[in-house]
Amino acid sequence: MPELAEVEYYRKQWLPAIDQCVISVHLNAEKRVFRGLDCAALQSNLINEKFIEAEAHGKQLCLRFGKSHWLGLHLGMTGKMYLSETGELPTKHEHLTIRMDSKLSLVFSDMRMFGRVLYFNNELPPQWWSLRPPEILSSEYSFERVDTYLNRRANSPIKAVLLVQKIFPGVGNWMADEILWRSRILPDRQCRKINLQERKEIYRQILKVSKDAMDVIGADWGKPPDNWLFNHRWKAGGYCPQTGSPLVRAKVGGRTSCWSPSWQR
DNA sequence: CTATTTGTTTATCC
DNA sequence: AGGATAAACAAATA
Numbered sequence: 001m002p003e004l005a006e007v008e009y010y011r012k013q014w015l016p017a018i019d020q021c022v023i024s025v026h027l028n029a030e031k032r033v034f035r036g037l038d039c040a041a042l043q044s045n046l047i048n049e050k051f052i053e054a055e056a057h058g059k060q061l062c063l064r065f066g067k068s069h070w071l072g073l074h075l076g077m078t079g080k081m082y083l084s085e086t087g088e089l090p091t092k093h094e095h096l097t098i099r100m101d102s103k104l105s106l107v108f109s110d111m112r113m114f115g116r117v118l119y120f121n122n123e124l125p126p127q128w129w130s131l132r133p134p135e136i137l138s139s140e141y142s143f144e145r146v147d148t149y150l151n152r153r154a155n156s157p158i159k160a161v162l163l164v165q166k167i168f169p170g171v172g173n174w175m176a177d178e179i180l181w182r183s184r185i186l187p188d189r190q191c192r193k194i195n196l197q198e199r200k201e202i203y204r205q206i207l208k209v210s211k212d213a214m215d216v217i218g219a220d221w222g223k224p225p226d227n228w229l230f231n232h233r234w235k236a237g238g239y240c241p242q243t244g245s246p247l248v249r250a251k252v253g254g255r256t257s258c259w260s261p262s263w264q265r
Numbered sequence: 266c267t268a269t270t271t272g273t274t275t276a277t278c279c
Numbered sequence: 280a281g282g283a284t285a286a287a288c289a290a291a292t293a
Binding site for chain 3: 032077078093111112113114152153154155156160253254
């Protein structure tokens with residue numbers, strides 16, 4: 001589930017434990033979310049370190065402990081972050097539990113295990129954090145960057161292109177559909193057939209959907225208003241909030257997409 | 266039992 | 280080399 005705003009929401013769930021110190025780290029190294037990771041180092045190194053910062057960049061999270069400990073989390077399709085109280089036993093999908101010197105524990109759960117845990121011990125940040133691309137809601141994010149990438153992916157459907165995290169950090173399936181619906185562009189339009197004016201509109205909506213999602217979902221997981229595509233796209237039988245005509249669902253670029261044939265072209 | 270799922274990586278072909 | 284596409288991953292839900 002987690003896209004830009006959902007990740008931001010989950011980031012905030014751990015904040016009450018900021019400035020607390022780690023007592024112990026509980027994990028099952030066999031789980032897929034730890035693939036390629038030195039779990040023993042993570043387990044022993046965090047002890048007695050202070051939880052100092054929780055940042056998110058697109059869908060990537062970075063939790064900092066002490067001076068040199070960088071914990072990365074990616075929530076995949078079903079990842080969640082929340083706090084638990086001492087004494088609660090980990091459930092089936094709670095793969096990482098960090099017990100703090102209070103009654104709180106930091107919990108990462110992920111049913112489908114498409115998510116991932118990263119860990120790096122150094123005063124300087126790891127590459128997965130230092131090499132992050134410009135964020136959509138930052139001042140460095142430019143139309144030129146988007147335009148250039150659409151040129152490079154000339155033969156791809158725009159829907160598939162919007163899911164590329166290096167260029168559109170945080171955009172996932174529902175945000176891509178929302179952006180294209182608001183821009184009135186069909187998801188399977190080839191990038192080469194999208195003109196300058198349309199590209200500018202797509203760029204504008206990338207920023208707008210990101211901001212709207214942060215305001216509504218990122219703040220407190222609020223329910224989006226009915227004039228977004230969001231509330232109508234999930235199951236078959238929905239209607240376009242603009243035209244009232246039926247929405248269509250089909251795979252585009254390998255992902256289930258939803259659009260309004262009477263509104264987009 | 267089958268089909269589906271809000272994500273990413275890897276393999277394969279072009 | 281780099282783009283385009285599909286499969287693989289895992290588990291719950293309909």
